[in-house]
Amino acid sequence: MKRTVLCTVVIAVLGLVWPAHGVSAQGPDATPAAPSSEPVEEGSGSPEGIWGILSAGGPVGLLIMLLSVAAVALAIEHIMTIREPVLMPPGLSDEVRSLLSEGKLAPARQRCHREPSFLSFVLEAGLAEADGGWAAIEKAVEDATADQSARLFRKIEYLSVIGNIAPMLGLLGTVIGMIFAFREVADTQGAARAADLAEGIYLALVTTVEGLIVAIPSLAAFAVFRNRVDQLVAEVSYVTQHVFAPLKRTRTKRSPKATPPPTPPPVGER
Secondary structure, X not given: OHHHHHHHHHHHHHHHHHHHHHHOOOOOOOOOOOOOOOOOOOOOOOOXXXXXXXXXXXXXXXXXXXXXXXXXXXXXXXXXXXXXXXXXXXXXXXXXXXXXXXXXXXXXXXXXXHOOOHHHHHHHHHHHOHHHOHHHXXXXXXXXXXXXXXXXXXXXXXXXXXHHXXXXXXXXXXXXXXXXXXXXXXXXXXXXXXXXXXXXXXHHHHHHHHHHHHHHHHHHHHHHHHHHHHHHHHHHHHHHHXXXXXXHHHHOOOOOOOOOOOOOOOOXXX
């Protein structure tokens, strides 16, 4: 289901992006087509449309478009997977706590194994160290929580990478466009008109806008998912402590009170 949704999004966006870049496939020296005698409706096929503007970005613009497709696919996947019902299946904590209250460790581990998730992985790691006492259980739970939270943070980190790469690609397109503009000045010995420089400057501005359009939503989505991961990790830690409360009471060893050493007699007394 998840793969189907992601593939549909990618194909739909590519279907919109690829024809737009195909408009500018002709070179600058291509012969313009003969004017049609039929009247052209206002706004239809206009190069000033949104796709006509985006198609002027060239190869750099196409690469930024592909990054936007990846960002949309990642955001949809995170929306579907980074949710409380997915990371903390309903009823799992109550069932495991009930089994632990009855001293059924093996059925509790089997229950966690049947429904893989963030919470079940943490609970199963703690149950695996039940024979080592509460200190071993607590250490295993902390390590499992850190491992799973690191996996989630690495998962959403790609949005941050896209948000940082997109404006850099836009800057690359800006530099390329300015190079084209100054090359025109050099080729004409400084006699280039404004129309001759417009193509390079247009490329520079379009790629800059494309990079910012991709970077801003990507970084915003990364911030939202990062806060959501922080919240869910905190909730998993709280629920884990609640689940292991019966086991903590039975596995905690009370150390006997140490008997104080006898007070030595004064030096002067015999």
